[in-house]
Amino acid sequence: MLKKISSIPFAGTPEQEAELKAVIAKHIDDPGAVMPVLQEAQDIYGYLPIEVQTMIAEGLNVPLEEVYGVSTFYSQFALSPKGKYNISVCMGTACYVKGSGDVLNKLSEELGIEAEECTLDGQFSLTACRCIGACGLAPVITINDDVYGRLTADMIPDILKKYKD
Amino acid sequence: MYRSNVLVCGGTGCTSSDSLKIVEKLNEELAARGLEKEVNVITTGCFGLCALGPIVVIYPEGSFYSMVNIDDIPEIVEEHLLKGRIVTRLLYQETVEEDTIKSLNKTAFYAKQQRIALRNCGVIDPEKIDEYIAMDGYQALGKVLTEMKPDEVIETILASGLRGRGGAGFPTGLKWKFAAANDADQKYVCCNADEGDPGAFMDRSILEGDPHALLEAMAIAGYAIGATKGYVYVRAEYPIAVNRLQIAIDQAHEYGLLGDNIFGTDFCFDVQLRLGAGAFVCGEETSLMTSIEGKRGEPRPRPPFPAVKGLYKKPTILNNVETYANIPRIILLGADWFQSIGTEKSKGTKVFALGGKIEHTGLVEVPMGTTLREIVEEIGGGIPGGKKFKAAQTGGPSGGCIPPQHLDIPIDYDNLLSIGSMMGSGGLIVMDETTCMVDIAKFFLEFTVDESCGKCTPCRIGTKRLLEMLDKITKGQGTLEMIDEMEELCHYIKDNSLCGLGQTAPNPVLSTLHYFRDEYIQHVVDKKCVAGVCKDLLEFSIIKDKCFGCSMCARQCPAGAITVTDYTAPGKKKPAYEIDTASALSAVLVYQHVSSAQS
Numbered sequence: 001m002l003k004k005i006s007s008i009p010f011a012g013t014p015e016q017e018a019e020l021k022a023v024i025a026k027h028i029d030d031p032g033a034v035m036p037v038l039q040e041a042q043d044i045y046g047y048l049p050i051e052v053q054t055m056i057a058e059g060l061n062v063p064l065e066e067v068y069g070v071s072t073f074y075s076q077f078a079l080s081p082k083g084k085y086n087i088s089v090c091m092g093t094a095c096y097v098k099g100s101g102d103v104l105n106k107l108s109e110e111l112g113i114e115a116e117e118c119t120l121d122g123q124f125s126l127t128a129c130r131c132i133g134a135c136g137l138a139p140v141i142t143i144n145d146d147v148y149g150r151l152t153a154d155m156i157p158d159i160l161k162k163y164k165d
Numbered sequence: 166m167y168r169s170n171v172l173v174c175g176g177t178g179c180t181s182s183d184s185l186k187i188v189e190k191l192n193e194e195l196a197a198r199g200l201e202k203e204v205n206v207i208t209t210g211c212f213g214l215c216a217l218g219p220i221v222v223i224y225p226e227g228s229f230y231s232m233v234n235i236d237d238i239p240e241i242v243e244e245h246l247l248k249g250r251i252v253t254r255l256l257y258q259e260t261v262e263e264d265t266i267k268s269l270n271k272t273a274f275y276a277k278q279q280r281i282a283l284r285n286c287g288v289i290d291p292e293k294i295d296e297y298i299a300m301d302g303y304q305a306l307g308k309v310l311t312e313m314k315p316d317e318v319i320e321t322i323l324a325s326g327l328r329g330r331g332g333a334g335f336p337t338g339l340k341w342k343f344a345a346a347n348d349a350d351q352k353y354v355c356c357n358a359d360e361g362d363p364g365a366f367m368d369r370s371i372l373e374g375d376p377h378a379l380l381e382a383m384a385i386a387g388y389a390i391g392a393t394k395g396y397v398y399v400r401a402e403y404p405i406a407v408n409r410l411q412i413a414i415d416q417a418h419e420y421g422l423l424g425d426n427i428f429g430t431d432f433c434f435d436v437q438l439r440l441g442a443g444a445f446v447c448g449e450e451t452s453l454m455t456s457i458e459g460k461r462g463e464p465r466p467r468p469p470f471p472a473v474k475g476l477y478k479k480p481t482i483l484n485n486v487e488t489y490a491n492i493p494r495i496i497l498l499g500a501d502w503f504q505s506i507g508t509e510k511s512k513g514t515k516v517f518a519l520g521g522k523i524e525h526t527g528l529v530e531v532p533m534g535t536t537l538r539e540i541v542e543e544i545g546g547g548i549p550g551g552k553k554f555k556a557a558q559t560g561g562p563s564g565g566c567i568p569p570q571h572l573d574i575p576i577d578y579d580n581l582l583s584i585g586s587m588m589g590s591g592g593l594i595v596m597d598e599t600t601c602m603v604d605i606a607k608f609f610l611e612f613t614v615d616e617s618c619g620k621c622t623p624c625r626i627g628t629k630r631l632l633e634m635l636d637k638i639t640k641g642q643g644t645l646e647m648i649d650e651m652e653e654l655c656h657y658i659k660d661n662s663l664c665g666l667g668q669t670a671p672n673p674v675l676s677t678l679h680y681f682r683d684e685y686i687q688h689v690v691d692k693k694c695v696a697g698v699c700k701d702l703l704e705f706s707i708i709k710d711k712c713f714g715c716s717m718c719a720r721q722c723p724a725g726a727i728t729v730t731d732y733t734a735p736g737k738k739k740p741a742y743e744i745d746t747a748s749a750l751s752a753v754l755v756y757q758h759v760s761s762a763q764s
Contacts, residue, residue: 073462076402097600131402133369133402136218138521149182
């Protein structure tokens with residue numbers, strides 16, 4: 001899968017770095033530590049800029065190439081930052097046959113961005129995700145932790161309004 | 166002792182429609198009436214009838230409240246729990262009979278189901294090990310450790326005829342036997358909980374509703390093959406499942422049911438969680454093991470098989486969640502009992518995730534050999550809106566579409582293969598006449614192109630070429646030769662790919678080509694998509710003699726493609742409209758109005 005790599009300058013804080021170092025120390029003796037450390041690093045920073053991956057490679061004493069290989073392989077790892085509100089549109093089969101493609105197009109039209117992009121003001125990012133398992137509510141989107149189900153495209157503007165203030 | 170138990174579904178489907186807030190509100194309303202010591206509120210796993218969530222069930226009456234709104238709670242508490250009057254208005258209407266309520270087990274959705282893997286889902290609180298133990302939990306592990314030798318356990322599983330529920334249907338006992346036969350200083354038991362098939366969610370429901378069943382079964386497997394360590398590879402997209410599994414692991418440790426010297430024997434076994442990170446290929450066994458090792462989840466050539474060299478090059482078994490969930494029951498009730506359920510070559514039950522164009526979306530567990538018609542029409546309640554059944558898709562991106570003429574085939578592993586589909590993990594997506602089969606094939610190919618790990622050429626490049634051809638067909642640029650070329654390429658990809666992903670990726674194309682070739686030909690020759698899905702092939706027109714000039718189409722067309730051409734047409738009182746087809750192509754709204762005017 002091709003990934004969009006961020007051109008936004010890295011703005012990590014010393015607190016975040018200390019947190020990351022603690023995570024690395026916790027996993028350093030695990031065989032197969034790269035994935036759990038990347039997962040926790042993404043929780044700390046929200047995404048995985050190259051600076052963070054370099055710290056992980058050095059901390060775990062593995063080549064950066066290996067860390068980068070893993071971070072680009074799995075769809076869950078984000079190489080660019082997410083918006084304040086991240087909208088995930090479920091593109092699982094159950095949602096797709098019930099029109100999640102139209103929902104995604106409508107979101108893209110309303111926000112002026114494509115899937116896997118973030119709005120310029122950093123408010124919204126849009127992701128097409130795999131099945132989240134709420135097939136009974138298809139089609140489904142999530143906005144951060146809020147779930148919206150049984151959607152049609154024309155419900156989108158009203159939902160977005162709630163987050164625009 | 167409580168006089169009433171209120172069960173609220175805490176599965177992903179119902180929590181997505183705020184069932185946890187319902188639990189809070191229930192507790193609040195009960196406390197306000199001083200009932201908190203008389204009525205017990207329990208958050209359970211999934212009941213299966215996800216279409217009607219959030220679900221609240223009150224015992225001893227067995228009242229099944231569906232699509233409960235948070236504002237309904239005061240009424241339920243006041244009327245039902247305080248005054249003892251069931252709120253019929255909010256009940257699942259199928260359970261309502263004139264003077265009484267019908268037992269849930271007699272409703273169409275539940276009557277034909279037989280719950281083995283899902284036995285505790287929607288029954289117990291998954292975060293309390295005591296509730297699992299009260300349902301005979303960990304009794305099978307105790308029996309195995311104190312009364313059976315490892316090879317007796319394997320014999321039992323072999324004799325039961327249990328086959329892998331993850332897709333391929335390999336006999337589970339045989340897998341265990343191979344791994345047991347290899348001597349090594351360390352062996353591993355792994356669980357595939359990386360439910361990648363978009364549209365399948367039975368594993369998630371078991372993890373969320375009955376996590377201890379998985380842990381118990383893994384420990385039994387560990388004893389059988391001589392392993393002391395287990396890994397559950399679970400999707401990070403399932404936060405509730407991950408959380409409940411971790412709670413279950415901690416509780417099992419506390420009770421001495423995991424860890425050292427389990428049941429006072431010298432058997433030691435421990436389980437760790439590993440989170441997947443969203444790669445479909447990691448459902449393939451060698452990829453999954455590479456991923457647990459922390460690397461890019463690329464498959465390895467087999468042989469050597471994991472039973473010889475698996476995780477960290479040690480003998481390893483890998484089973485799917487649903488497979489494990491059957492194990493404790495088989496140990497307790499015996500191989501003969503399990504043998505008695507199902508068809509000749511497929512024993513036991515199978516859980517299906519019903520989704521798509523069907524009334525009762527949700528999870529159903531039926532004996533093998535149940536027909537597709539029973540599942541779709543009886544249990545699933547048929548297709549909404551009076552539309553016609555067109556196909557059921559099983560096996561996800563590796564499976565195929567089953568057309569109406571095969572609705573009466575008894576579903577088991579071998580029958581599904583013989584009609585060009587496969588069991589897969591049990592996703593069952595129903596499609597009606599508004600689903601375009603070429604578009605569905607393209608949807609699955611987009612998925613596999615995206616998820617192909619890139620290691621072997623047939624899969625990486627072959628699926629991409631296949632998708633390009635499908636794309637051309639949906640845009641009206643296909644040729645008849647292209648259809649034949651696609652078929653040839655499909656067989657090439659199947660025969661030459663390294664792992665199961667590539668070997669099965671062409672199945673959605675092959676099966677739709679087999680059963681719905683006419684539809685492909687329509688796209689190519691007539692440049693038409695009868696289902697109205699492929700937007701490039703849509704054509705809009707106004708049927709002049711039916712148009713009565715209401716102007717609705719002109720006002721609502723987002724592309725502004727409709728104009729008044731002849732305001733004062735002779736002999737007509739109303740204006741006439743004309744459509745600019747080119748700019749209307751993206752405007753589905755127009756299509757809907759025009760088509761409703763046609764009918």
